[in-house]
Amino acid sequence: MTNINVLDPGASPLDYYGFELRRLREAAGLTQRQLGEIVNYTGSLVGQIETARKLPTPEFSERVDAALGAEGLLSRLVVLVMRSQLPAWFQQVAELQARATEIYSFEMGMVPGLLQTRGYASAVLGALDDADLDDRTAVRLDRQRILDKGEPPLYWVVLFEAALYLEIDAPETMREQLAHLLSFERNPLVNVQVLPFKAGAHAGMTGSFDVYRFASDPTIVYTEGYGSAHPTANPETVKDCSRRYDHLQAAALSLKDSADLIRRVMEDRYGDQVA
Numbered sequence: 001m002t003n004i005n006v007l008d009p010g011a012s013p014l015d016y017y018g019f020e021l022r023r024l025r026e027a028a029g030l031t032q033r034q035l036g037e038i039v040n041y042t043g044s045l046v047g048q049i050e051t052a053r054k055l056p057t058p059e060f061s062e063r064v065d066a067a068l069g070a071e072g073l074l075s076r077l078v079v080l081v082m083r084s085q086l087p088a089w090f091q092q093v094a095e096l097q098a099r100a101t102e103i104y105s106f107e108m109g110m111v112p113g114l115l116q117t118r119g120y121a122s123a124v125l126g127a128l129d130d131a132d133l134d135d136r137t138a139v140r141l142d143r144q145r146i147l148d149k150g151e152p153p154l155y156w157v158v159l160f161e162a163a164l165y166l167e168i169d170a171p172e173t174m175r176e177q178l179a180h181l182l183s184f185e186r187n188p189l190v191n192v193q194v195l196p197f198k199a200g201a202h203a204g205m206t207g208s209f210d211v212y213r214f215a216s217d218p219t220i221v222y223t224e225g226y227g228s229a230h231p232t233a234n235p236e237t238v239k240d241c242s243r244r245y246d247h248l249q250a251a252a253l254s255l256k257d258s259a260d261l262i263r264r265v266m267e268d269r270y271g272d273q274v275a
Contacts, residue, residue, distance in 0.1 A: 007051060013080040018052045020077065024068045025050075039063035055135045056081060058142065082142040085135065089229050096220055096231060098146050102154045102213040104245050106195075106204045110163050111177055114144050114155065115184075115192070120177040123169035147190060156191045158248045160204070164194070164265045171270045178266040185259050193252035194261050203247035211241055 009019035025035050025046070032050070033043030041060060048054035061074040086094055097103060097114070105112050111120060122137045146152060167174055184190040195202060210222040218233040221241045232238075253261060 012052070013077065013084040014052045014055070017056060017074065017077045017081050018050045020073060021046070021056075021064065022050045024064070024070055024073075028068050035064070035067065038067045055085065055138055057138060058145070082139050085139045092231060093222060093229050094143055096212050096222065097143065097153075099214060099217075100153050100212040101215050102211075103156070104211040104213075105155075105157045106160075106209055106245060106248055107157065107163060108160045108204065108208045109166060110168065111159065111181065112157060113140055114147065115157065115181060115190075116140065117173070117177050117180045119173040120168055123173060152189055154189050154191075156193075156249075158193045158195055158204070158245070158252050160195045161197050161261070164262060165269065175266055175270040178262050178270065181262055182259060182266075185255075191255055192258055192262070193249060193255060194258040195248060195252040196261070199251045202251050203244040209241055209244075211238070211245055 007015055007019055007022075009016040025032070028035075030038070031043065032046040036043040036046045039060070040063070045054060045060075049056050049060070056074070056078050058075065058078055061078040064070065065072050065074050083091060083094055103114075105114075110124065113121065116124070118137060118141060121140050122133060125136050125140065126133045147155060164178065168177070181192050184192060195204070207223065212220040212222065212231075214220075219238045219242070220231050220233050221237050222229065222231045224230065252258065
């Protein structure tokens with residue numbers, strides 16, 4: 001157990017967050033229990049966050065900032081905390097996603113992380129390892145905040161139909177996940193096309209990939225291996241993958257037909273009805 005008296009604020013963003021939380025709380029003359037009561041969390045949770053044994057959430061940070069008059073300090077710090085908790089090999093990718101003005105994703109087997117629900121993400125992350133699963137799930141979901149920022153990127157996904165049928169966790173989890181995809185139906189900045197089985201051989205047979213475009217930096221193509229990220233700005237690779245993506249979009253169902261298919265699979269396979 002971490003001893004709060006020797007917590008080193010320079011050890012990590014999580015330790016720095018805990019140090020600042022304790023400093024702000026003590027300056028306000030509050031115990032952990034008293035602060036917890038004010039922000040509607042347990043004093044035990046406040047203590048765990050202060051000692052870097054538990055990840056703070058954006059919601060917790062906003063409430064404590066308001067309660068202690070911290071002027072958004074913890075809300076700013078929690079962004080760094082969440083990013084620092086990503087696997088080292090993925091941190092560069094998260095930075096690319098955060099800076100991109102346009103993101104184009106092709107996914108062969110599952111819903112991409114930026115569109116996953118909590119239940120779906122937890123099931124994917126916990127398939128072989130359930131250690132710290134709640135925290136790892138929270139970190140993944142936190143990346144989705146880029147879709148809600150003041151100037152969010154255009155996010156376009158071509159999703160192979162198999163991802164709709166691969167039953168991640170329980171039917172209820174899949175119902176929630178497919179309903180979440182449908183929730184973007186009228187959002188012009190988040191577009192989901194389904195590449196149907198009937199498309200046959202297609203331009204994405206070699207696997208999933210992302211294309212990140214930026215306001216002033218070169219376009220990046222990202223592919224992923226086992227526990228490793230492979231971003232590249234090689235012009236030939238970017239040209240090839242951009243061409244492949246154009247073909248995938250052309251072979252995929254329209255946005256409306258994609259939504260209709262997602263709705264049909266959700267109703268027929270997972271037993272839910274959507275108005």
